[in-house]
Amino acid sequence: MKKLNLISLAVVVALAGCSDDDDKSSTKTLTVENTLAVGSEQCVNGGTETLTGADSNDNGELDSAEVTDSTVSCNAPATSLTASQLAPLTDNDWFKSAQVKVATSEENIAAVVKESGKAKNVILFVGDGMGISTVTAARIMAGQLEGKLGEEHQLSFEKLPFSGFAKTYNVDAQTPDSAGTMTAMASGVKTDAGVIGVDENIERGNCATVAGNELVTATELAEIAGKSTGIVSTARITHATPAATYAKSADRNWEDVSDMPEAAVAAGCEDIASQLVNFEANLEARYEGLDVDGLEVVMGGGRRHFLPKDAAYNSADAVSSVEGDRTDGRDLTAEWKAKYPAGQYVMDQAGFDAINADTTERVFGLFNETHMQYEADRANDVAGEPSLSEMTAKAIDVLDNNDKGFFLTVEAGRIDHAHHAGNAYNALSDTVELSKAVQVALDKTSIEDTLIIVTADHSHVFTIAGYPKRGNPILGKVVPVGSDEPSLAADNMPYTTVGYTNGGGFRDLGDETDADVGYDFAPVTGRVDLTDVDTTTPGFHQEAVVPLGSETHAAEDVGVYAVGPGAHLVTGTNEQSLIFHVMDYAADLVKQADAKLAQ
Incomplete structure (x- = not known):
């Protein structure tokens, strides 16, 4: 006879129909309880099935044919999990780290200052060309340099409590350039590609269209409000990104007078380097009765745009036979020193190190003829030059002497240049250095x-x-999970994890730390067999799909990371120009400047 297959049971035996315990003819009644598993058809949350019947064949078991009554009792839905049920989660490191992150985020949100005008100081860091893939790869590289696997690492700014995305297109360009994008961040107004500090009504290269279309930047507002102001960059200080904080130009390439067409010079347009030295006078000329004291900190590269085209003006570390480019005979470094006799003009590491931030009220540092060195190549500078993190620290120490606060822009300009050269090593190294500079500021x-x-x-x-x-x-060839050998493409050759859609393509320059050396070679078309190539060296330039003389910008959104008063406004996906308005909200730049002008 078929018997019930029980998960678990408790048998309760009762005698029926007889008062004599020894009566062998009596029939026993059996009760069996079956435990129903969670997810069973009868009870989703599990329960108990109770079966009752007479043991007619007296075998001590309740056979299926003997069941006369059946009841089911289902468990109530669980309101909490037991510690043992949670253990696979709570004992997991990924789970625990996420819980810490949630708790920290709650604290950050609770502590955030949501009132306008509460920021005494504002620091804007710009990683030129630092897209999301660059941040990801630099994060992994930094982690691996610390002996980690890498992917779990975080750069300093990735730890900031608020983040979002910025749409980077220019008014006239789907894929932008730095002039238009930085103008948007600096002024709150999007504009065309290739123009500096002016709105979209400008005609690029037409000097006559500048007047009436000038924009006011956050740096200028902070200056008017009485704050100390500073600009730091590893690019030429006249390059598009730093220039957008202080200059108004119909063309980003008008870095000095020799770069300008004669018609523009004759029409009275001023080159970008001259505008930097004349920042104070130009700002005062725009507003009647205004009295400001000018930029307190300027540090970067680009000495050639400030010196006459005459070897007699060469600096000690000049790499060209004639360092200066200016064709108007002006020595703008001398003009700056005449304007600010209490300031310090420096051009090398020794001069930088000698600056006493407690007693120095103004610094003008031009550390290279053109752009400053890549971070990985900095040791090769003839006279020595400071790192981005060192310049950031010095700038803050000088600017912080003002009780009204300061506004500082810091650009890691050479991330962009390394990408243009198709050299991931330097692009990522300079991104890691930017992370260090942000940590210094924090x-x-x-x-x-x-x-x-x-x-x-x-x-x-x-x-x-x-x-x-x-x-x-991260700079190696792709090696798949479970293998120690590189993956092979359809052409039976290995390939690298990081690469470029376009650009100069493959170069194997070994330990070369200057990415720009790659421009000495023609663009490579087609694939190269990397089997015997060490792709992790500083001088390796990744392959590119489309051969071009220089790799190009991309059009996707970029990350925005923030902490401090007003940082809670950095959320979601927004126009890049919103960044100015967040800074204005935090520091009341427009309101304070208006109050100063009304005096």
Whole structure:
């Protein structure tokens, strides 16, 4: 006879129909309880099935044919999980780290200053060309340099409590350039590609269209409000991104008078380098009765645009036979020193190190003839030059002497240049250095009175591809999960994790730390067999799909990271021009400047 197959049971035996315990003819009644598993058809949350019947064949078991009554009791839905049920989660490191992040985020949100005008200081960091893929790859590289697998690492600014995305297009361009994007961030107004500090009504290259279309920048507003102001860049200080904080130009390339057409010079347009030295006078000329004291900190490269085209003016570390480019005979470094006799003009590491931030009221540092060195190549500078993090620290120490606060823009300009050269090593190394500079700023300021924003002006066609295993060197060839050998493409050759959609393509320059050396070679078309090539060296330039003389920008959104008063406004996806308005909200720049002008 078929018997019931029980999950678990408790048998309760009762005698029926007889009062004599020894009566062998009596029939026993059996009750059986079956435990129903969670998810069973009868009870989703589990329960108990009770079966009752007479043991007619006296075998001590309740056979299926003997069941005369059946009841089901289902468990109530669970309101909480037991510790043992949660253990696979709560004991997991990923789970625990996420819980810490949630708790920290709650604290950050609770502590955020949501009132306008509470930021005494504002620091805007711009990683030129630092798109999302660059941030990701730099994060992995930084982690691997610390001995980690890499993917789990975070750059300093990725830890900031608020973040969002900025749309980078220019008014007239789907894929932007730095002039238009930085003008948007600096002024709150999007504009065309290639123009500096002016709105979209400008005609690029037409000097006559500048007048009436000038924009007011956050740096200028802070200056009017009485704050100290500063600009730091590893690019030429007259290059598009830093220039957009102080200059008004119909063309980003008018860095000095020799770059301008004669018609523009004759029409009275001023080159960008001259505008930097004349920043104070130009700002005062725009507003009747205004008295400002000018930029307190300017540090970067680009000495050639400030010196006459005469070897007699060469600096000690000049790399060209004639360092200066200016054809008007002006020595703008001498003009600056005459304007600010108490200021310090420096051009090398020794001069930089000698600056006493407590007693120095103004610094003008031009550390290279053109752009400053890549971070990985900095040791090769003839006279020595400071790192981005060192310049950031010095700038804050000088600017912080003003009780009214300061406004500082810091650009990691050479991320962009390394990408243009198709050299991921230098692009990522300079991104890691930017992360260090941001950490310096965090350590030297308080989130209670300082808004720090970190972003990029645009991205690059830099990709992270293939299916490399966890911890695979970010600059290495793709090695898949479960293997120690590189993956092979359809052409039976290995390929790297990072690469470029376009650009100069493959170069194997070994330990060369200057990415620009790659321009000495013609663009490479087609694939190269990388089997015996060490792709992790500083001088390796990644392959590119479309051969071009220089790699291009990309059009996707870039990240925006923030902490401090007003940082809660950095959320979602917004026009890049919103960044100005967040800074204005935090520091009341327009309101304070208006009050000063009304005096």
